[in-house]
Amino acid sequence: MYLSPNNTTFLLILISISMLMNHSNCIPTYNYHVCRDPILENASNSDIFQSELTSLLEILSLAASSKSFYNASISKRLYGLFLCRGDVSAKTCKKCTGIASQEIKSKCVWNSSGVIWYDECMVRYSKENFFGVAKTSPLAFVWNTNDKNRTSPSETHLNAQALMYPLIQDASSRKRRFKLGKSTVCDGSERYGLAQCTRDINKSSCISCLTHLMNKSGQCCQHKVGWRLLAPSCYIRYEKDIFYGDTTGPLISPNTQKPVLPTKDNGKRVQKLLIFHMIIPITSCLLFYLIWSSTQLRKGPQQGEGLTDVIQGMNVTHEDNKGEVQYFSLSTIKVATNSFSDDNKLGEGGFGPVFKGKLSNGKEIAVKRLSFKSRQGIEEFKNEMTLIAKLQHKNLVRILGCCIDRNEKLLVYEYMANTGLDAFLFDQNKCVNLDWPKREKIINGIARGLSYLHEDSRLKIIHRDLKASNVLLDEDMNPKISDFGTARIFYSDQIEGTTEKVVGTYGYMAPEYALEGSFSVKSDVYSFGVLMLEILSGRKNINFYQPESRDQTLTLIAYAWRLWNDGKEQEFLDRLLVKACPIDVALRWIHIGLLCVQERPKDRPTMSSVILMLASSTSLPQPLAPPFSLSNYYDNTSDQSSTTEEEEDDDIEFQPSSAKTKSNDT
Structure with a gap:
C-alpha cells in the first residue's frame, strides 16, 4: 500500500498519540548514567571491544525476558549484568533492559566501563571482573521532580531513617536482595521506601552497600520528600507518594544463572531470538521514544531540576555525625550495653529502663530503651530526638542518636556519670x-x-x-x-x-x-x-x-x-x-x-x-x-x-x- 506524505504524517500522529496514552508502559524513566575508563578511538582492539560489548548487551537483553537479574561475561574480557526493580513485571523489565542496553552503548561507546540507571532497571558493564564485589562508586542521587513541594522544613530525615534502616536489614536477608515498605509519619501521611542490591553480592556486602547510601542521604537529602541514591551494586529510594506496584504482567523469576560464554553458533541464535522477542514488541515504543528523547533526554541532568552530578569525596562515618542526630544499629547498641544486661542498668523511669554502654571507640553512652508498654509513641520519640538535636546549652543533656528496629525504640545520650x-x-x-x-x-x-x-x-x-x-x-x-x-x-x-x-x-x-x-x-x-x-x-x-x-x-x-x-x-x-x-x-x-x-x-x-x-x-x-x-x-x-x-x-x-x-x- 502506498502512503502519501500526508497519510504518513497522519499515521505518525496516530502512533504518537497512541504512545502518549501508553507512555508510562513503554518508556522507562531515565535517571542517570556514568561512563568511565575511556579507550582510544584508533586502538587496534576497538572493533573487537565494540563487537564483544554488543554481544554482551544482547545476552543481557535476551535474559530479561525471563529473569529479573542476570550476569554474563564474554571470553573473560568483558563482564556485565542487569537488575530490574524487584516489583516490576517481566514485560516492564524486558523493555527497560532493552532500552538501557541501547542507551549505555550509545552514551559510553568509547568507554570500557559504564552504568546506567532507570527507575525500573539498571545495566552495567566493565572490562574488570566486578562480580561479587560491592561497589558504591560512582554514586548519584535524584530527588522528586514531580512534586511542587520537593522540600519541606518539616520533613525530618528521621522519618526516612525510621523506614529505611529496617528495609535495609530485610532486603539484605532475602534471596532477591529486595524489600519494599511504608510507614506513617507524625502528620498521618504515608512514606514509601525501597532497598535493593544486585544478587551477585552476599548479605554482609549488601548491608554495607545500602548503609553507605543511607549515610550519604543524610548529607544530600535532608528535608526532601522524595529521593533516591544510585550505586552500581545497590540503591535506595524514599518517596511521599507510592511508586511501586507494577502489575501489568507476571513477576520475573528471581533465579540467576551462571555467566554465559557465547560461541559463534549461539551468537547467531541470540541475534535471531532478539529480533523475535524484542525488536517487534517494542518497535512502536521506540518510535515514540525517538520523538520523546529528542526533546527530553537531550536535556540531560537539567530535566526537572532534580538530577545532580555524581557525588564524590563525601567522607562520612556511620556513627560520627558531628552534632547531628545519628542512627545506631541495634547490633551496635547491644554490643555497647552487653545486650542490655542488668549490670549495665542505670535506672528505670516511666518510659523504660536506661542502660550504660560503651561504643567501640571507647565513648560512654546512656541508652534509654522505651518499654514495649510505653505510652511514648513514635511521635513523642521523634519529638525528643529532633528537639534535643536543635538545643545547645550546657545545662541540657545532649542526645547522640537513636535506633528504631521493629519493636525497639532506643535513644542514645551522652553518659552522665552521676545519673539523676x-x-x-x-x-x-x-x-x-x-x-x-x-x-x-x-x-x-x-x-x-x-x-x-x-x-x-x-x-x-x-x-x-x-x-x-x-x-x-x-x-x-x-x-x-x-x-x-x-x-x-x-x-x-x-x-x-x-x-x-x-x-x-x-x-x-x-x-x-x-x-x-x-x-x-x-x-x-x-x-x-x-x-x-x-x-x-x-x-x-x-x-x-x-x-x-x-x-x-x-x-x-x-x-x-x-x-x-x-x-x-x-x-x-x-x-x-x-x-x-x-x-x-x-x-x-x-x-x-x-x-x-x-x-x-x-x-x-x-x-x-x-x-x-x-x-x-x-x-x-x-x-x-x-x-x-x-x-x-x-x-x-x-x-x-x-x-x-x-x-x-x-x-x-x-x-x-x-x-x-x-x-x-x-
Whole structure:
C-alpha cells in the first residue's frame, strides 16, 4: 500500500498519540548514567571491544525476558549484568533492559566501563571482573521532580531513617536482595521506601552497600520528600507518594544463572531470538521514544531540576555525625550495653529502663530503651530526638542518636556519670554529697537551662515534665535537663497552649495544667518551684509525710507555706544544710520557691526573673498561697485505681476536666 506524505504524517500522529496514552508502559524513566575508563578511538582492539560489548548487551537483553537479574561475561574480557526493580513485571523489565542496553552503548561507546540507571532497571558493564564485589562508586542521587513541594522544613530525615534502616536489614536477608515498605509519619501521611542490591553480592556486602547510601542521604537529602541514591551494586529510594506496584504482567523469576560464554553458533541464535522477542514488541515504543528523547533526554541532568552530578569525596562515618542526630544499629547498641544486661542498668523511669554502654571507640553512652508498654509513641520519640538535636546549652543533656528496629525504640545520650538528681537527693547515704555549694550550683543550672528553653533558644519550648529524675548530673555535679518526650514548641507570639491529653508527673504539674490542660512557660516555673523546694529540704513533694502534722494530706508545698507564714522556715531546710549554709540566702531561696508555686500563672515570675532573684539580694514580693486544693490530688494514696498497668514510676496520663473551675480551699 502506498502512503502519501500526508497519510504518513497522519499515521505518525496516530502512533504518537497512541504512545502518549501508553507512555508510562513503554518508556522507562531515565535517571542517570556514568561512563568511565575511556579507550582510544584508533586502538587496534576497538572493533573487537565494540563487537564483544554488543554481544554482551544482547545476552543481557535476551535474559530479561525471563529473569529479573542476570550476569554474563564474554571470553573473560568483558563482564556485565542487569537488575530490574524487584516489583516490576517481566514485560516492564524486558523493555527497560532493552532500552538501557541501547542507551549505555550509545552514551559510553568509547568507554570500557559504564552504568546506567532507570527507575525500573539498571545495566552495567566493565572490562574488570566486578562480580561479587560491592561497589558504591560512582554514586548519584535524584530527588522528586514531580512534586511542587520537593522540600519541606518539616520533613525530618528521621522519618526516612525510621523506614529505611529496617528495609535495609530485610532486603539484605532475602534471596532477591529486595524489600519494599511504608510507614506513617507524625502528620498521618504515608512514606514509601525501597532497598535493593544486585544478587551477585552476599548479605554482609549488601548491608554495607545500602548503609553507605543511607549515610550519604543524610548529607544530600535532608528535608526532601522524595529521593533516591544510585550505586552500581545497590540503591535506595524514599518517596511521599507510592511508586511501586507494577502489575501489568507476571513477576520475573528471581533465579540467576551462571555467566554465559557465547560461541559463534549461539551468537547467531541470540541475534535471531532478539529480533523475535524484542525488536517487534517494542518497535512502536521506540518510535515514540525517538520523538520523546529528542526533546527530553537531550536535556540531560537539567530535566526537572532534580538530577545532580555524581557525588564524590563525601567522607562520612556511620556513627560520627558531628552534632547531628545519628542512627545506631541495634547490633551496635547491644554490643555497647552487653545486650542490655542488668549490670549495665542505670535506672528505670516511666518510659523504660536506661542502660550504660560503651561504643567501640571507647565513648560512654546512656541508652534509654522505651518499654514495649510505653505510652511514648513514635511521635513523642521523634519529638525528643529532633528537639534535643536543635538545643545547645550546657545545662541540657545532649542526645547522640537513636535506633528504631521493629519493636525497639532506643535513644542514645551522652553518659552522665552521676545519673539523676533524685538518686542523690532522696538517698539517705548519697545525700551527704550534696552540700550547699553543690545544691546552689544545681538550682542555678536548672534555672539557666529552663530560661534558655523559654527565652533564648531559637524556639520557645515548654518542657512539661521537669522533676528530679529528669535532671542528670555529670561527673562535676553540673545539672542537665533531660527527657523531652513530652515537650512542646511555641511559635511566634504564642504564650499558652491547651491539650486534652495531659501527660506529666504527680506533684510537679501546675494546677492549670493538671485540671484544665492549659500550659505555658509558667507551668514549667511551677515545676521548677517544686523541684527547688525539694532540693532545699531534701524531701519529696510526692508522698510527703509529716508525722507530727494532723493533716496527713499535707504536701511539701503546703508544709513550706505553713512554716514560712509562722516564721519557722528554717525548719524546712535539710538538716544537713542548717549549719553548713548561709541561712539568710537559704531562707531567701525558700521564698523564691514559694513565688514559683503560686496558684495563678500570672503571679509566678519568669525564669529570667528567677535567675536575677537568685543572684541578688533585692527585696522580694510576698508570695500568695499555693494551690492547696491539689493536696488530695497529689496524695499517692488518694486514687490508685485510676492508673493502668502501663503507668510506671510517677508518670501519669489522664483527661483534664472540661470545667474551668478552681477550688479556693486553703
